[in-house]
Amino acid sequence: SLFFTKKKKRPHINTKVDKDKEKVATDFPIEDLGDKKVFCRCWKSNKFPLCDGSHNQHNKETGDNVGPLILKSSEG
Numbered sequence: 802s803l804f805f806t807k808k809k810k811r812p813h814i815n816t817k818v819d820k821d822k823e824k825v826a827t828d829f830p831i832e833d834l835g836d837k838k839v840f841c842r843c844w845k846s847n848k849f850p851l852c853d854g855s856h857n858q859h860n861k862e863t864g865d866n867v868g869p870l871i872l873k874s875s876e877g
């Protein structure tokens with residue numbers, strides 16, 4: 802019955818980044834940002850935490866609309 806159904810585990814968003822860790826948190830020194838850095842938000846990048854464009858294939862396959870966080874200097 803409805804009352805005894807086990808709560809279904811929902812799929813992981815992170816399928817490959819540091820799965821041996823309890824939590825993936827990344828330090829990135831502000832000094833290393835340079836003029837522009839593009840950070841992955843889809844968890845599919847092979848260069849995580851940086852974006853490698855893998856979000857494009859993910860969006861194509863799933864109809865999702867995810868993309869990177871782009872940090873860039875307003876100077877220059």
Ligand code: FES
Nearest residue numbers: 841842843852855
């Ligand atoms: Fe993940 Fe681009 S590869 S946002």
